Amino acid sequence: MDGAKRTRLMEAAMEEFAERGVELASYNKIIERSGLSKGTVYYYFDNKDSLLLTVLDEICERFGNAIGNLGLPKTKEEYWETAWEYHSRVIRFFVENPLWGRVLFGLFKDVPWSEGYLEAFHDRTTRFLDDLIARGQEIGAVRGDFPPKTVQHLMHTVAKVLCADILGHYGLSGGEFPDGKQANMEKFMFMIHDLSRRILTPEEDLICCRHF
Amino acid sequence: MDGAKRTRLMEAAMEEFAERGVELASYNKIIERSGLSKGTVYYYFDNKDSLLLTVLDEICERFGNAIGNLGLPKTKEEYWETAWEYHSRVIRFFVENPLWGRVLFGLFKDVPWSEGYLEAFHDRTTRFLDDLIARGQEIGAVRGDFPPKTVQHLMHTVAKVLCADILGHYGLSGGEFPDGKQANMEKFMFMIHDLSRRILTPEEDLICCRHF
DNA sequence: AGAAAATTTGACCGATCGGTCGAACCTGTC
DNA sequence: GACAGGTTCGACCGATCGGTCAAATTTTCT
Secondary structure (H helix, E strand, O other), X not given: OOHHHHHHHHHHHHHHHHHHHHHHOOHHHHHHHHOOOHHXXXXXXXXXXXXXXXXXXXXXXXHHHHHOOOOOOOOHHHHHHHHHHHHHHHHHHHHXXXXXXXXHHHHOOOOOOOXXXXXXXXXXXXXXXXXXXXXXXXXXXXXXXXXXXXXXXXXXXXXXXXXXXXXXXXXXXXXXXXXXXXXXXXXXXXXXXXXXXXXXXXXXXXXXXXXX | OOHHHHHHHHHHHHHHHHHHHHHHOOHXXXXXXXXXXXXXXXXXXXXHHHHHHHHHHHHHHHHHHHHOOOOOOOOHHHHHXXXXXXXXXXXXXXXXXXXXXXXXXXXXXXXOOOOHHHHHHHHHHHHHHHHHHHHHHHOOOOOOOOOHHHHHHHHHHHHHHHHHHHHHHOOOOOOOOOOOHHHHHHHHHHHHHHHHHXXXXXXXXXXXXXXX
């Protein structure tokens, strides 16, 4: 499928996935939304999962381009610089593409979201973060008492809450900043980065100011 | 409805809610599971939401009893003692009642879970935590730059990841500890408490060991 | 015992679900 | 113009959804 029809279908799919979540999304509704006929859509995509994978594939590629190439850090200081750069790019990507962000939120509803047919997509989007966290643990920038995947899940889930609560708190929905766009986004990036640093820092680097 | 029938229905409902999540749970399936006839169940509960509320009400009451009464802290030091006691009781409750925990997880899938008909339930279960966080912000034990509800959402979501990942990582599911039950649970409690302390501590108390 | 009320039953309803399929329709080739 | 292959269409399928209802059954009251 190509051209305008494909675009219409993709948009309908993304809206449905974003509104109702991936699990509750109805393939029939997507087809109806797109204005295409049932036979046509089924001719190209056997089922909802097949369509979902295509949608994700597209988001995935854009995401990859937005993140670009980042080298792995070699020291503790470098680690947080790299992490900051990574966080910035990720957040900018989702703020600038709110619809895609909402689609992914519909996917994130379950904590362990690497089930079956989504595994490949999961791998592609988190590969760099996997490596970054592993390297962080090697050089002592990231606590070693949690499995790397758990560290990653913590980062994701915290970011998700901040998106839902803070962006919502400013009277915006879906990550759009109506006024002072750049300034607020910077502040938001710092919030995410700060939280993940709090969570990831090894016990021994934090002990100086704790009393238990 | 009373007696054995009620019990059967409640168990069927909890299992369905836990397995498929509250949104995807099917009222018809619950009725089928319970072995009761359709008319009977509809005679007492108009719809799925009505049944859900009753289930939650029961969990809610047990939860309240498990938590009991805790006084609000008056100093920073007291705050973390109270928080520790609260966390311990919450975690013990869910470890000892894994099914109820899974039902609530099915409810927690969306971050802002205080939608409409669940509001009353939400209020009842989080009232103490609301007060605790508010007091914490007053006495400077908890950061003031996030709205109290966001602080609470962060705590919930982090605890959820730890439950899913760590309990799962130890080869257990649903919060059951096969061996060394008490010891592991203590360790788990500490993990949760430590993470929430990292997240909640005000900026100025943490600044001594940060470099950005 | 018998009337009245409460409870139980499963057949039934329309809507929607994911999915199939034969007929019609283009579009290029010989 | 005949043919073939790729494409489009919407009627149709069985399953399941949430929900209704008249009739049968049990319980309660007089």
